Amino acid sequence: MELEKLRHGTDLIKRGFARMQKGGVIMDVTTPEQAKIAEEAGAVAVMALHAVPADIRKAGGVARMADPEITAAIIETVTIPVMAKARIGHFVEAEILQALGADMVDESEVLTPADNLYHIDKTKFTVPFVCGARNLGEALRRINEGAAMIRTKGEAGTGDVSEAVRHMKQIMGEIRELAGKTKEELIMVARDIEAPIELVMETAEMQRLPVVNFAAGGIATPADAALMMRLGADGVFVGSGIFKAENPEKMAAAIVEAVNNFDKPEVLAEISKGIGAGMKGISIDTIPEEAALQTRGW
């Protein structure tokens, strides 16, 4: 086999990577030590960032890609895939993450956007991207730009799962509504939701997004994670929910088990016992609109 005959960065490989994560939990980590805890607990991947969303929210200021030294140290420490966040539109941060060896880039609204008009052209990269979405149109626009995985935006750093629930139900509901529509009706929908017709048709036919769809933004307990799986998520991202909990090790392991047992209330009851308090969190009602992270990106 000649090495030049290997094809890298194809859609199949990018989307295939995302599919390997299905049924798993991806955990936010800020240090190699935290990454180790996540791996031990059974996380399928970790997300490297400089501070968990709850702390980003508290600190204010401009939130950027994590220090490459930390990301590199995390990559060095664990054997599971390492994802990392880049600012919306900041293709150079994404290039740096790819150069570091990050396995997937999250073009994330949790960081301060670097471009208020355009998202990154993700087709130009060898590594796959995950992007946040609140509705079907937003999800399909990101996929059209090359995203290999979608996650709900929810409202990161709150520990309030209600926005993730809203976004997941919104996307699932919009997909159900496509069923049975004629081509001309789908063209109308595509215009309404500002998404490419080809992707709308593909979604209508498959009755699911063309890429893996995870839940994110406010998941703080095993029950929250199971709830998102029940609503049809392919897996979950947990941000502040683990390392802002009273006992991160126990919370991490419990959330992993909850995702595998999401439809078994008796098992969930056992899993949820004696794991310490979840993150304190803030209710979505108390967050002024201008402080919401989910409205970043479009």
Next chain:
Amino acid sequence: MMRIGVIAIQGNVSEHVDALRRALAERGADADIVTIKHSGIVPTCDGLVLPGGESTTLGRLMVREGIADEIRGAAGRGVPILGTCAGLILLASEGDVQVKKTHQHLLCLMDTKVNRNAFGRQRESFEAQLEVDVLDSPYNAVFIRAPAIVECGDDVKVLARIGDLVVAAEQGNVLALAFHPELTDDMRLHQYFLDRVFGRQDESC
């Protein structure tokens, strides 16, 4: 009816289920396909698939759910087993440093030593036309953060290599692939697995 179980703890589960359905339709055969997350179902299966996913997660939960011992039991009874990607790691008897440092649980069903990410990180993941011993023309193989077999015992039959690395092998009733046949439309390797599942039934008749 024959029953084929797909271990469904995490990873490429629905893709394998779909691929098995397509392969069964191709050969005009019928079988019950079940997904397995908990103990109790593996012993009822005539064939088992260990899909790709994250081997650390899969290994941990397979032990916690009590599935690991059941798979070993089934292998001992000669039930055909197909492991892809992470499945190839789980079937092995020894791992590299990367595998060892995570205290990875291995099923030890093949006399093989594996490297967890033998080809590198995701940016090094690739597709390639692969010569496979049991197929008459190359197979478009999709490698995603793929493992490889670096050493194998005398009982292991090598089916495909890339350079020095073994990426497909079989030992008795166990078949291991470092790549993902469930991600493409080429059903030949699933057929090869089904030949064993159905062939075994014919023998017992």
